[in-house]
Amino acid sequence: MPTELPTEPPTGRLSRARILAAAIDLVEREGADAVSMRRIASELGVGVMSLYNHVPNKDALLDGVAETVLSGVEFTDDPGAHWTDRVRMQARAFRQIAHHYPRCTMLVVSRQLHSHAGLLPVERALATLRGAGFGGEDAVRALRMFIAFIVGSLLREVGVTPTFAPVHAGTLKAEEVDPALFPEVSALAPLLDSCDHEAEFEFGLELLIQAIGVHAGRGEGAR
């Protein structure tokens, strides 16, 4: 469990932290579509317009949600480890978002954050790569590659149905598709609509780490 993000004071005065906590809670319970200023206010037992004393508008509030969730990921970095292990750890830390805040994942992924919370993972990743001997351009390239992979993977994992959907196990694929039109899809349907997200993520991660390692000519040694 991530570090109990904003240390929400459960009572007393309103605050940005309490509002964000309520918003995150609401998103996780009922989905992003259920979020409205009125809903959050009523959740907090407070007038709607009171929120605007702590948050400029709804969009900024959602940015705050994304930022808070992102800053809640636990990056445990071991500067002594091999760069491949460090990258692995950082990527997995990112994926924790999809576990702890599945309904918020879309928010985090769909707004780029220029705040500290958004820059910190970038800084860590770049430090790791540069420490492993990557040049500036190579490091940025590799980082972008990892981010694209992680973002794409998380979106697949959270299913990204807007409101409902616990996780939609059997997504009405099988026997629904015409085997004449889509022979491969039809034949592979069992494989397609079941997905071990963890295994899939780990597979892609290893593939990427190894590929980037050999690309930069440091598949083995280095530090």
Place this chain on the structure above:
Amino acid sequence: MPTELPTEPPTGRLSRARILAAAIDLVEREGADAVSMRRIASELGVGVMSLYNHVPNKDALLDGVAETVLSGVEFTDDPGAHWTDRVRMQARAFRQIAHHYPRCTMLVVSRQLHSHAGLLPVERALATLRGAGFGGEDAVRALRMFIAFIVGSLLREVGVTPTFAPVHAGTLKAEEVDPALFPEVSALAPLLDSCDHEAEFEFGLELLIQAIGVHAGRGEGAR
């Protein structure tokens, strides 16, 4: 340019195709946030509720937009080519979405489509991979990897700011970040806030194709 999607009849009666065309146009001109049933109706010079004779609700309308955009990608497949070339072509075709319909990209990516339009690219990809000798599991794995990469790359490319933002060239990074807190980000700022999306995409694509090729032990030959 994609194939003039629904062959919109410019006048006469209302139709699902005309509504979808108007919606796509509106999204591209003013962003997804500008889309409302009233807005689309007034765009078409028609009463709001007339739309509901052709579309069950707004959500389905947006699904239709995503589906239409997706079905507009030009997949030119050469069954005789090497599988690596075919995969390259398919990935690039996908990326065309971000060029022709940048503001719609988020819609396409954020709703999974179980329709023909959504299944066709999957079918094609699986067919080429299986034709190259990939087993069922390997093919599905590889496909998921490619999709994650492509989705992540497209999201980065379209910037994914909800409404405005032409593309935000210099995104207020440089001289904004504290070099003491984020030394790497600060040092690499010029590299970070400029991005040749095409080159970046091609780099990742080659990396992935090569990695998946060697992973499956068919880096060179095969067919």
Place this chain on the structure above:
DNA sequence: TTGACGCACGTACACCGTACGTGCAAGCCT
């Protein structure tokens, strides 16, 4: 004590999705 200020709150407005009812035109069956 008095003034300023922070902040919770109510009201109001423009806009949203859409349920429901109405009326008109075209096509079908006797």
Place this chain on the structure above:
DNA sequence: AGGCTTGCACGTACGGTGTACGTGCGTCAA
């Protein structure tokens, strides 16, 4: 031809949305 069904454009209405603005109350500084 007369009647009926059906399809479709449209208006009205309801509950919900973000938020601009004004008001009043508490707590501090002078």
